[in-house]
Amino acid sequence: MEREMFKATCSECNEECEIPFNPTEGRPVKCDACFKKGRDNHRGGGRDRGFGGNRERRDFNVVCADCGRATTVPFKPTQGKPVLCRDCFKGK
Numbered sequence: 001m002e003r004e005m006f007k008a009t010c011s012e013c014n015e016e017c018e019i020p021f022n023p024t025e026g027r028p029v030k031c032d033a034c035f036k037k038g039r040d041n042h043r044g045g046g047r048d049r050g051f052g053g054n055r056e057r058r059d060f061n062v063v064c065a066d067c068g069r070a071t072t073v074p075f076k077p078t079q080g081k082p083v084l085c086r087d088c089f090k091g092k
Contacts, residue, residue, distance in 0.1 A: 010034050064088055 010031035017031035059072035065082030
């Protein structure tokens, strides 16, 4: 079944676009290109991918708070909160 699309004007680039929801007056709307651009630094991708779709994964370099080993994690660490490597995390 094809999703209903609604016409709108992007609040960032002012281009006309179609979005997969009925826009609410007074709330900003972004075209797919501006939406994706804003999501580059976050999880997820475009609107058309849906939950669990192919998302680009961004890993962050960290040092394990328990064993001191350098590793990567798939989330942006919060300053002041310890991060564990996979092995130390599994052991807890």
